[in-house]
Amino acid sequence: MLDQKSYQEINNDLENYYRSNERNMWRNNFHIEMPFGLVNDPNGLSYYNDSFHIFYQWNPFGCEHKTKHWGLVTTADFISFTQPKVVLKPEDWFDKDGCYSGCGLVKDDELRLYYTGNVKGENDQRESYQCVATYHEDGTVTKKGVVIKRQPDGYTAHFRDPYIFMKDNTYYMLIGAQNNDLRGRALLYKSEDATKWDLLGELNTDMKDFGYMWECPNILNVNEDKCVFIFSPQGLECEEFKNQNIHQSGYVIGSLDLEEVKLKNHNEFKELDMGFDLYAPQVFSQDNRNIMLGWIGMPDKDVEYPTSEYGWMYSLTIPRVLEYKDNVIYQKPLEELRNLRQDKALEVNGLICDNYKLNLDSRCAEIILNLEMSNIKLTEIKFNFKDEYILLAYNKDTEACTIDRSNMHLGGKGVRKFKLKASKELRLNIFIDNSIMEIYYQDGLEVTTLMYFPKEEQLEINIKNDNKVKINELSLWYLRSVKYEK
Structure with a gap:
């Protein structure tokens, strides 16, 4: 059992934390x-x-x-x-x-x-x-x-x-x-x-x-x-x-x-x-x-x-x-989370390419990505942190989606695999925070949540395909931080 002094110290520590930057x-x-x-x-x-x-x-x-x-x-x-x-x-x-x-x-x-x-x-x-x-x-x-x-x-x-x-x-x-x-x-x-x-x-x-x-x-x-x-x-x-x-x-x-x-x-x-x-x-x-x-x-x-x-x-x-x-x-x-969005930082519609590279100014972002899958079988999305990365891969033929964080130095590693139908379009809504990613697939039919702990703050995203792909939509917003107030 803990005494009131302990709880007063908690309150003081909370006050000090939110006053500090x-x-x-x-x-x-x-x-x-x-x-x-x-x-x-x-x-x-x-x-x-x-x-x-x-x-x-x-x-x-x-x-x-x-x-x-x-x-x-x-x-x-x-x-x-x-x-x-x-x-x-x-x-x-x-x-x-x-x-x-x-x-x-x-x-x-x-x-x-x-x-x-x-x-x-x-x-x-x-x-x-x-x-x-x-x-x-x-x-x-x-x-x-x-x-x-x-x-x-x-x-x-x-x-x-x-x-x-x-x-x-x-x-x-x-x-x-x-x-x-x-x-x-x-x-x-x-x-x-x-x-x-x-x-x-x-x-x-x-x-x-x-x-x-x-x-x-x-x-x-x-x-x-x-x-x-x-x-x-x-x-x-x-x-x-x-x-x-x-x-x-x-x-x-x-x-x-x-x-x-x-x-x-x-x-x-x-x-x-x-x-x-x-x-x-x-x-x-x-x-x-x-x-x-x-x-x-x-x-x-x-x-x-x-x-x-x-x-x-x-x-x-x-x-x-x-x-x-x-x-x-x-x-x-939740729809209210759209209020976290700042002005749209990037919008791509209808671009046909083999690969696409995106450098983020902040690891506090939301991305909507829609890839047309008619001409490709394999797509890979790599989240690069200099010499570390997380790999998201989708194989249309096997309907296997893989997320791999084995190439991160700190934190949990390993691979997760699941089945996903995306024969026409691969639709992703990606929320990136400083040590968390939540990825929503096909309008929320599947979700993957993971923590990651990069040594570097820089984040570069590479989209790579086995053929030319049409990016139906790529939208990027940087997100505001939530606030904690008395």
């Missing part, structure tokens, strides 16, 4: 990250009192997965943010070893925060409690204590990450779990008042042997008949074109029968991101939009990220709007 070259300009400490899962995402409330897991005292608090920033436009602050502290008997992930619920003009209290006893024995707190308009939080005490029989204490949704004026809570056979599951609870919860049972799916733990479950309805079950399974077997990270985040689409506690007729699991660095996404609704943020990072991979040397680790994705089409989820950057 000194920044590490890997500090990102438009991705949410903290001045110090370790950030991971987005939590409690809500639209409340005309502002987006973005909570997140935060250890403000170091770059280890310990002492998890909930931090908070708020924004009306994803351009100007409030300065971060700690809102949930691990200081009670039911959460003394961490305020773990959870959700937000606006009810009776209050914002309720549901989370997992983590308690560790002797021999690292775990206890998990589902808890609730009230976030007040003045920014203070009142903990209300435990609403679900421990896991039901048949399940281990890996029982966490409550997510609440409503159906027919009834509240339902989905919780990630692990059964005694060490297989991942999700448990469903029901409540009339969002306070007293009754277990309905295990969510029945066709995924009987699908990893050893399911974290961060989400449910969202896409029409009257179908819903999307988003979760982060751990322990899937790696294949050539999928499940290439140590853990995954993805979804299935089916029909949710709440009486039978069953997800019926669901399709196969599809990953939400085919890159290196996305985990534990959470979805919330605002103005009929389903908006998702994720953690740019990966469990059990901390050694791959060199920023810990400078006292900070990890970021959150830009907000993505989820759209349902042809039984697939498309992810599109």
